Structures are given as C-alpha cells and as structure tokens.
Amino acid sequence: MNRRAPRRRLSRQLWYALGLVPAVAALVAVQVVPKLEQYDLVRGGTPIVPQPGAPGTFAGSSWRLAELTWSDAEGLPPGSKAVTAVIGVTPGDEAAGRELIKGCAAAVRDARERLWSAATSVKGRADLPTTCAPFDESTFTAVPAEPGTEVRWQASFVVPADAVSSLRVEVRLAQRRVDHVRLTPSAAPSAGPRPAG
Amino acid sequence: MRKALLTVGACAVLLPLIGAVQRLQPDADRVYRPIAATGRIGQEVRTPPYTVRVDGVASGRELRVAGFLGKTSRQAAKGVWVVVGLTATATQEDVALGRVTLRAPDGRTFAATDRFTGLDTVTLRPGIPVSGQVAFELPAAAVKGAVLDISRPAYGDVFRPSGALGPAVEIELRLDGTAAPTVSMTEADT
Numbered sequence: 001m002n003r004r005a006p007r008r009r010l011s012r013q014l015w016y017a018l019g020l021v022p023a024v025a026a027l028v029a030v031q032v033v034p035k036l037e038q039y040d041l042v043r044g045g046t047p048i049v050p051q052p053g054a055p056g057t058f059a060g061s062s063w064r065l066a067e068l069t070w071s072d073a074e075g076l077p078p079g080s081k082a083v084t085a086v087i088g089v090t091p092g093d094e095a096a097g098r099e100l101i102k103g104c105a106a107a108v109r110d111a112r113e114r115l116w117s118a119a120t121s122v123k124g125r126a127d128l129p130t131t132c133a134p135f136d137e138s139t140f141t142a143v144p145a146e147p148g149t150e151v152r153w154q155a156s157f158v159v160p161a162d163a164v165s166s167l168r169v170e171v172r173l174a175q176r177r178v179d180h181v182r183l184t185p186s187a188a189p190s191a192g193p194r195p196a197g
Numbered sequence: 198m199r200k201a202l203l204t205v206g207a208c209a210v211l212l213p214l215i216g217a218v219q220r221l222q223p224d225a226d227r228v229y230r231p232i233a234a235t236g237r238i239g240q241e242v243r244t245p246p247y248t249v250r251v252d253g254v255a256s257g258r259e260l261r262v263a264g265f266l267g268k269t270s271r272q273a274a275k276g277v278w279v280v281v282g283l284t285a286t287a288t289q290e291d292v293a294l295g296r297v298t299l300r301a302p303d304g305r306t307f308a309a310t311d312r313f314t315g316l317d318t319v320t321l322r323p324g325i326p327v328s329g330q331v332a333f334e335l336p337a338a339a340v341k342g343a344v345l346d347i348s349r350p351a352y353g354d355v356f357r358p359s360g361a362l363g364p365a366v367e368i369e370l371r372l373d374g375t376a377a378p379t380v381s382m383t384e385a386d387t
Contacts, residue, residue, distance in 0.1 A: 114323035115290040160324035
C-alpha cells in the first residue's frame, strides 16, 4: 500500500501535465491566430504563381507578362538599370473589370527576395498607359475594362544591374493588399529600347 | 512576541525594497524603444531595412542651401546648423530613413529640419546607394557630443507595425561644439 501511494501520486501529476499541453496550446493559439493576418501583411501576402511565361488568374482577371525589358536610361544611379514590364490583364466578368478601376500596383522581386516598387523617374514606353484600367479622355476618369478584352499597361523600375536577370513581376490591386499575382518571364529580360523618360 | 517583531522587521525591510524595485523598472518607452545598431563616422551601420554611413558632419551659424535648378538660398539660425552627410541603401524593399534626430548629451532631441528636402525623405531602393545630407537647427550648447539617431523606417506600402522594438541606427558625431561661419547642403532630389 505504501509503495502504491507515490506511484498513484505520480500518475495523477502526469495527467495534470498532459492536461496542461492542450491548455498551453490553446493559450498560444489565442495569442497567435489574431496576429496571423498582420504577419501575412508584413510578409507581403501569399502570391498566386503561374508557370513561367503562362497567364495566371487573380481577382477574376487573367494576368500575363507580355514583355520585360531593361535599358540604360539617362540619369540612373551608377550600376543600375531601368526595367519596364508590360502587363496584360483580361477581366473575366464585369465585376473584375470594375475592380481594376481602383488601381493596380506593380513591383519587381529578384532571386534574393529584394522588392522594388515602380519608379516615376523612368517613363517606359510612350505608347502604353501606366494604369491597368482604360482611361476615358472625355471625362478624365478610369472606366471598367470590357470582359474578355485585354488591357495592356506598363510599369517601370530602377534596379541594380545584378538583379535584372532574376526579376519577377508582382501585381497587387488597391483593394486586395495581401493576395497578389507573381508573373515570371519565360526567359531572362532582354535589352529594350531606351525609355521615353 | 519575538515572532511578531521578526514579521514587522521583515516587512520594514521588504516594503522599501519592493518600492525600490518598482521604481527601477523601466517604463514602456524604454522597454519598447527601437533596438539600435551603433557605429562611428565612416562606418557602414547595418539594420534590417537599410545600411547607413555617415560620410561627414559640419556645423555653422549660417546654412547655404543649393536647391533645384541651381537656386541657392542662405538661412540664418538662432542657434547652430549641423549638416550630416549620409550614404544609405535599402536592403530588402523600398523604404525611407524615417525619423532622423540629433540627441544632445542632456537627452534633448532635435528633428531634422523640414524647411529643405533632406535625405531623410528620399525613397531608398534595394541595392542602390543614395548619398545626401540632413540638416538640423539646434542650440549651440546642444551641439557638442551630439549623437545621430535614425529610427522608424518609413515604408511605402499600406501597413507596417509600430516602431516598438524596431530597428534603429545610432552614430556618435564627435562634434566639438565649434561652428564655422557658413555650412552648406544640397537639397535631395525626391
């Protein structure tokens, strides 16, 4: 009897300890789960990544990287290049076309996970807009893109020369800051015409 | 009786001790203040958002500013102008230096002037070093021994956590308190 008592006490303590495991896990979950969205925002969100050179569906629209070129523009910092991405977006329906009116933001990311947002100092191509929604010049407002019709637009960047070969293009919509589409070119960017800016 | 005396004695010792410990406890500002990487003039100081190097520092009673399109102006000060030359590079993503201040030895801090465009407002891009200057206007007595503090990096995107426990740069400027008649700076091109 005397020998059994400590064993019973140990067994009871073991159950208490086992009971603590889910309690601690629940406590950690309560602390961590509400912060996951915040963490995702800071991390830059979860990308939709289609195959290199292939289009990807994001926010009801089909997105493709039509062109990614680099050049030496005037006034660039030493050791840097101007990069211009031409992106095609085709809304799948009217709602997707309307969502583009709020605006798109393009950025480029290299293999070292460095991220550059568009630079206004480089103007890119003179024949393409920098907005992803068509622009009505009579009212000076953006209008919904027609479903099934591709809108081609561009964004330009200033990046170090060593980043050019591994660049991928990311597009975010103004209303969806976390999710985005990441478009990978099928080949390394080629030398393009000198930018208009 | 002896036990009661012991209890009273223990309380007499412990209560002031508890009070002292509570007073020594750092306040929230100190607990959550940015974690600073320190360096000296000419040394590249690395933090997660950017690297910063102080290229030079000068102080003067009048500031000559070279602005855009060759326009120059002269600015007198009731105190002293301190101009800090910096080279900064973003490491991962576009970011501006953020809060740039000079901290005097007595603890007072002086923000970089917003009367001219300094390097503090320029967007730094990963891998592309940018050189420029930041100017401060401060009392002559605060110049000697002032330290450059850079914290709260300003990201361009929509959301970032507060500056609590964030990165910071701290560089001793080794100013001796003397001021030249004139000091110059060139406005940054944003």
